[in-house]
Amino acid sequence: MRGPLVDWYARHARDLPWRHDDCPAWGVLVSEVMLQQTPVVRVLPRWTEWMERWPGPTELADAGPGEAVRAWGRLGYPRRALRLVDAATALRDHHGGEVPQDEQTLRSLPGIGEYTAAAVAAFAFGRRAVVVDTNIRRVQARAVTGVALPAPGYTAAERRLATGLLPADAAESVRWNVSTMELGALVCTARNPSCGHCPLVDQCAWVAAGSPPDDGPPRRTQAWAGTDRQARGRIVQALRDADGPLSREQVLTAAGAAEAQAERCLGGLLEDGLAEGDDRAGYTLPQ
DNA sequence: GATCCGTGGCC
């Protein structure tokens, strides 16, 4: 299935700035962190600003967490911005200001897990790495395993499958990874896949089986209204939009939650390093 | 391994 897939990619891949040949490894790393659980269209403008402002890890490390969280905007999961600053600081202080090439070292950086380490090794450095994201999981679940959707959690069996499918040659493996990922993002989507436009339709085990619906356990949808996540998000947004420190009263009001929950969320944000201050001086983003 | 962690758009 390599030929048709890579050919499809050559004709239909999106032109994304972090895929350009002249994009530095740092740009690839930033894009991968921003893309964690976040759609491409939302990342694009933030990534461009970010790279103009902090073209390398040293510049970001020197800027500090507050500016990073503010520049993160509404991408969501702002702890990613803090971890990116922490990773940049580690690169500046312990890696000569360079992004390391091997997965092991990448994996040791804050906010860089199994997927992101493999993606940076492959896409920034052309290395052979087993890249498994939600798109690749879904494409392989359908094309190879013959089921509509992968299980909720990433399994060892999936890792073995992806490892076995990965081409031995490094350059081919990179094309394979990016092509499979792109197919999952554009054609082999979670809802309403465009099988009529899929280069793998003739060899897809799921299509061959008649495209049966998902028969796995019902997926737990995450609650939103009334959760700590919502309240934390409101507090961080208020801190981000504020010119100066906010009083305790202003923070708790921004949370839009009952007092006990608002207190808990403020405490959690202080612990996480997403907020700073006290009742006397007021509260701000970290400095 | 189960949970927690934001945000917004889509069908």
Added chain:
DNA sequence: TGGCCAAGGAT
């Protein structure tokens, strides 16, 4: 309308 999903990671 609202459940569901988007290039996951840390604990």
